Each structure stands twice: as C-alpha cells, then as structure tokens.
Amino acid sequence: MNSATPSTPIDLAPFIKAYxxxxxxxSQLTDEVVTALGAAFVDEIGAAGTDVVMGHDMRDSSPGFAxxxxxxxxxxxxxxxxxxxxxxxxxxxASGHLAAPAAMFTASHNPATYNGIKFSRAGAQGISFDTGxxxxxxxxxxxxxxxIDTVDVAGTHRDIDVLPGYAGYLRSLVDLSGIRxxxxxxxxxxxxxxxxxxxxxxTAAGLPALPIEIIPMYFELDGTxxxxxxxxxxxxxxxxLQKAVVEHGADLGLAFDGDADRCFVVDENGDAxxxxxxxxxxxxxxxxxxxxxxxxxxxxxxxxxxxxxxVAETIEAAGAIPIRTRxxxxxxxxxxxxxxxIFGGEHSAHYYFRDFWGADNGMLAAMHFLAEFGSQAExxxxxxxxxxxxxxxxxxxxxxxxxxxxxxxxxxxxTGSGEFDELDGLTVTGIVARDEPFWWFNVxxxxxxxxxxxxxxxxxxxxxxxxxxxxxxxxxx
Numbered sequence: 284m285n286s287a288t289p290s291t292p293i294d295l296a297p298f299i300k301a302y303x304x305x306x307x308x309x310s311q312l313t314d315e316v317v318t319a320l321g322a323a324f325v326d327e328i329g330a331a332g333t334d335v336v337m338g339h340d341m342r343d344s345s346p347g348f349a350x351x352x353x354x355x356x357x358x359x360x361x362x363x364x365x366x367x368x369x370x371x372x373x374x375x376x377a378s379g380h381l382a383a384p385a386a387m388f389t390a391s392h393n394p395a396t397y398n399g400i401k402f403s404r405a406g407a408q409g410i411s412f413d414t415g416x417x418x419x420x421x422x423x424x425x426x427x428x429x430x431i432d433t434v435d436v437a438g439t440h441r442d443i444d445v446l447p448g449y450a451g452y453l454r455s456l457v458d459l460s461g462i463r464x465x466x467x468x469x470x471x472x473x474x475x476x477x478x479x480x481x482x483x484x485x486t487a488a489g490l491p492a493l494p495i496e497i498i499p500m501y502f503e504l505d506g507t508x509x510x511x512x513x514x515x516x517x518x519x520x521x522x523x524l525q526k527a528v529v530e531h532g533a534d535l536g537l538a539f540d541g542d543a544d545r546c547f548v549v550d551e552n553g554d555a556x557x558x559x560x561x562x563x564x565x566x567x568x569x570x571x572x573x574x575x576x577x578x579x580x581x582x583x584x585x586x587x588x589x590x591x592x593x594v595a596e597t598i599e600a601a602g603a604i605p606i607r608t609r610x611x612x613x614x615x616x617x618x619x620x621x622x623x624x625i626f627g628g629e630h631s632a633h634y635y636f637r638d639f640w641g642a643d644n645g646m647l648a649a650m651h652f653l654a655e656f657g658s659q660a661e662x663x664x665x666x667x668x669x670x671x672x673x674x675x676x677x678x679x680x681x682x683x684x685x686x687x688x689x690x691x692x693x694x695x696x697x698t699g700s701g702e703f704d705e706l707d708g709l710t711v712t713g714i715v716a717r718d719e720p721f722w723w724f725n726v727x728x729x730x731x732x733x734x735x736x737x738x739x740x741x742x743x744x745x746x747x748x749x750x751x752x753x754x755x756x757x758x759x760x
Contacts, residue, residue: 292427298399299420301412302613305390305399308344312398314351315427320400321355321386322431323422327415328384328404331360331434336377336385338369340475340542342506344398345388352386352400357438358431365442368504370475370543372644375407376449379640382406389542392514395507407640409616446478450488456638457650459484459493462657468536468549470500470524472513476539476646477502483646484653495653498531500524513541516631516678518555525553535656535663537649545632546645548652550663559591560670562628565651566594569626569636570601585618585627585635587611588707589678589725589738593670594628609707610727616641630678630738674747676724676739681758683735686728692757693726708736713750720746724754 293316298306304320306312325331335356339345353363366377371387378385382405390397402410402419410416469484471477480502481487484495500523501510511520515538528536528549536549548556566584573582582603586594587610595605608618608627612635615627619641627635634648635641656663683689690709697703701711708727715721720742727736735758741747 292424295420295424295427299412299416302409302611303399303401303416305393305397307396308398312344312348314347316423317348317351317400318355319423319426319431320419321352321361322359322426323355323419324384324386324402325356325359325361325438326422327419330356330384331438332436333362334364334381334383335361335438336364336366336374336381336383337388338366338374338377338385339388340370340506341368341473341504342388342390342395342398345506348388348398352388353440355431357440358433359438360434360436361438363438363440365440366445367442368475368478369445370479370646371401372544372639372642372646373445373449373479374401375403375640375642375644376452377445378403378405378407379642380445380448380452387542391542391544392512392516392540394512403642407616407642408620409613409642411611411613411617414613414617446482447488450479450482450490453483453644453647453650454490456636456647457654459495459650459654459657460491462494462654464494464496465534465653465657466496466498466531467653468498468500468524468527468531468533469502470515470521470527470536470538471502471543472515472520472539472541473501473503473505473508473510474513474539474541474543475504476543477504479543479646480539483650494657498527498533500527508541513539515540515545515547521547521549521555525549525555529553539645544643544645546649547632548649548663550667552664554664554667556663556667557591557671557675558628558630558632559594559675560667561632561648561652562586562590562634563594563597563670564655564666565634565648566598566603566626566628567601568651568655570598570603573625574602583622583624585615585622585624587615587629588710589630590628591671591673591675591740592721592723593672597670607706612643616643674741674744676737676747676751679737679751679755680729680734681737681755682733683728683758684733686735689735689758689760690726692760693754696753696757722746722750724750726754726758
C-alpha cells in the first residue's frame with residue numbers, strides 16, 4: 284500500500300547537513316517530510332521489528348512532527364517507543380539503556396520558526412552525513428516522490444517515562460549528597476532544562492534532596508522563547524542570569540540551551556566561565572576517578588582543536604593522553620567509540636562521557652562542576668581563573684564570499700612565521716622563540732552559511748588582540 288505523495292516533493296538537501304536535520308517549519312519541515320524521514324530512518328538502520336526511541340522538545344511543532352515520524356517508522360515496521368517531552372540527552376539515555384536507535388525532535392537553540400531531528404544508532408551512537416544521514420535523506424527523498432510502502436507487519440507504539448531513570452542514573456555517576464550547601468541560579472531559557480533540572484538536582488523525580496538551593500529562571504516550557512533565545516553561547520542571552528546571580532548572592536549560575544544538552548557556567552561575580560575551563564575541570568575529575576579504578580594503562584581524553592591549550596595541558600599533567608579532534612558532535616561521538624576515551628570536551632559546551640555511552644550531556648558536566656566546587660573552599664571565580672590562564676578571543680564570525688581567497692591571504696601572510704594544520708579548517712600556530720608568548724588561531728568555514736569562524740588564543744591579551752585584528756583584516760581582504 285502506498286501513502287499519498289505531495290505533487291512537488293520538497294528538496295531535502297538544503298536542511299539535512301553534517302550532523303542533523305534542521306529546517307524551517309512549514310516550508311522545509313512538513314508532516315509529509317517527517318513521515319518520510321521516519322520511514323527512511325527505520326530502513327537505513329534495519330530497525331523493522333525492533334524498538335525505535337522517539338522524543339521531542341517543547342516547540343509548538345514538535346508533538347505533531349513526532350506523531351508524523353512515528354507513522355512513517357511504523358509503516359516500515361519500527362516499534363516506536365515514545366518518551367514524550369524530554370531533553371536531547373534523555374533520548375541518549377533511552378537509546379543507551381534500551382540499546383535502541385533514537386530520534387529527537389528539536390532545533391536546539393534555534394528560533395521558534397525552526398525544528399529538526401537528531402538521530403542516534405542503538406547505544407546513543409552518532410549518525411553524521413557520512414555515516415548514514417546522507418542515505419536517510421536519499422531514502423526519504425525517494426519516498427516523497429514515490430510514496431511509502433507499508434510492510435506486511437506494521438510496527439507498534441508505546442509510551443514510557445524515562446525521566447526518573449535518567450535522573451537516578453546521573454545521580455549514580457556524580458554523588459552530590461556530601462557537598463557543602465550551595466546556592467545556584469539556573470536559567471533554563473524556557474527550554475527542556477525547566478523539566479530536567481528539578482528532576483536531577485531537585486526532588487521532582489522522587490530522588491532525595493541535595494544540599495543545593497535552586498533559584499529558577501524561565502523554567503516554563505515555551506517553544507516561542509519569550510524571554511531570550513535559548514542559546515547561551517551568545518553573550519546577550521546570559522545577561523539575565525549574570526544579573527540574577529549577583530542580585531541573589533548565589534555561588535554560581537547555570538544556563539542551558541533549548542534542548543538542555545549544553546550547559547554554561549557563570550561565576551559569583553556574574554562573569555562567564557569558559558567552556559574550556561569547565562572541560563579542564565571535568566577532565567581532571569574523570570581522570571582521577573578512572574585512574575583510581577585502573578592503576579595502569581593509557582587513559583584517553585578528547586578535546587576539539589579550538590578549546591584552550593589549558594585543556595590538553597591539564598590532561599597531560601594528570602597522566603592521561605589528550606587527543607585533538609575536529610569540531611562536531613557526531614564526529615566526537617565516533618572518536619569516543621574508536622579511542623575508548625573517558626571524556627571529551629568542546630568549546631561550544633558539549634561534554635561527552637564514556638559512562639554515558641560516549642554521548643554528550645550538559646547536565647552531567649554541570650554536576651561534575653558542582654561537585655568540584657562543593658567539595659572545596661574556593662570560589663567559582665578562583666576555579667575559573669586557575670583554568671583560564673591564557674587570552675581567548677571567543678568565536679568571531681565573518682561573512683566571506685570567497686573562502687579560498689581568504690585562506691590564500693592568510694597562508695601567504697603567515698608563511699615563515701606560523702605552522703599550518705588542516706585537521707579542521709586552517710589552524711596556524713606561531714613559530715616563536717622560547718621566551719616569547721605563544722599564539723595560535725583557527726579559521727573554519729560554516730557548514731550552513733557563507734561565514735568564516737575565527738578563534739584565537741595567546742599567552743597574553745596584547746598578543747591575542749594583535750593576532751585577532753591581523754587575521755580579521757586578512758579575512759576581510
């Protein structure tokens with residue numbers, strides 16, 4: 284039996300990219316498109332007759348898209364296990380716990396006009412464009428053109444609640460019961476953190492109370508994002524949290540993005556703690572924990588190539604081996620599996636854990652940071668200063684029409700004074716004498732926009748500013 288097909292199928296290529304599906308609701312993502320993607324997903328991973336986990340965030344379009352996806356998956360024999368409203372890392376938990384592939388409906392930090400899908404293989408393993416997403420796209424495109432055949436035995440549908448299990452599992456990984464009493468402000472940005480924070484750090488999931496006072500901000504689930512975009516990577520979206528931390532005399536603040544898989548930290552003065560500093564703190568904690576269980580043998584920790592130098596230095600000083608990776612969550616998940624790394628950190632505040640099936644989990648990173656802070660007497664600002672010894676530019680985006688020409692200008696300017704590396708974009712590391720301040724920068728083209736992304740780090744602010752301004756001038760032409 285064939286389903287009805289639209290007269291002019293939507294072209295899927297513009298919004299199915301390197302790591303996930305992300306498009307405009309109505310003009311790109313429609314019920315028909317999502318139904319085709321559900322059918323294609325089941326076919327690509329061979330899930331007919333087996334469970335397929337499905338969850339969604341609080342966006343207005345998400346429940347309808349989840350229902351459309353389930354219809355397509357069931358037509359091709361997938362047994363849909365719906366976990367309903369959830370954070371992205373809850374779908375990873377369900378995928379790992381149930382050993383089932385998963386699909387999460389979210390556009391993360393994008394505005395309300397967007398939605399998308401994050402796919403996982405069984406065990407929360409990532410699916411990138413080169414490891415299945417391209418094929419899912421092509422299969423779905425064919426279904427849009429020709430219709431979806433329903434298999435002889437259609438799949439089933441059942442609902443389960445994984446939030447208590449998710450919260451309990453995270454509590455088992457990081458024990459916060461013995462920390463000193465702390466006060467934190469949490470900005471959920473009207474995203475899924477408004478549901479997961481009370482469950483994990485509070486008592487909403489039936490777990491014992493922790494010595495943590497939570498001052499909530501924007502915990503109401505609202506996919507229109509009435510207060511600010513749920514993207515803490517943009518400094519303007521941290522302003523409310525920074526003010527509230529100071530006003531309440533809190534020890535620190537936490538900010539989650541829309542699907543609550545990334546977490547950012549603000550110190551007691553309202554200053555942002557760099558994700559690299561958080562990565563260094565968590566890496567050290569995990570190395571110490573694993574080394575106590577594994578006295579001999581190599582321990583690997585991943586960091587992407589634009590995290591601060593302090594991350595690799597911290598890993599090495601603790602006796603572990605840092606592995607430098609490209610940017611991107613599916614790529615890092617693959618590397619976590621390939622290397623057996625215990626932890627991975629990105630500049631964008633994605634944090635990956637071997638004990639969480641190699642997947643990223645912002646809540647777990649936050650718990651590690653709370654455990655570190657709550658087990659000693661230093662302030663968050665003191666911890667941040669210790670792990671931020673160098674000057675960072677942050678990511679600077681420039682509109683560039685001719686990326687190769689900009690690359691050529693940079694290479695020509697730094698030939699002889701820098702070493703070149705093309706692991707991801709172009710990284711230039713300064714050739715300096717022993718007593719001179721170090722510097723490096725990376726320029727990477729965006730996957731989706733005509734942009735070059737620049738990150739610079741140097742031993743001193745003056746050197747960082749000099750290198751930053753020189754490279755920006757080369758980019759501009």
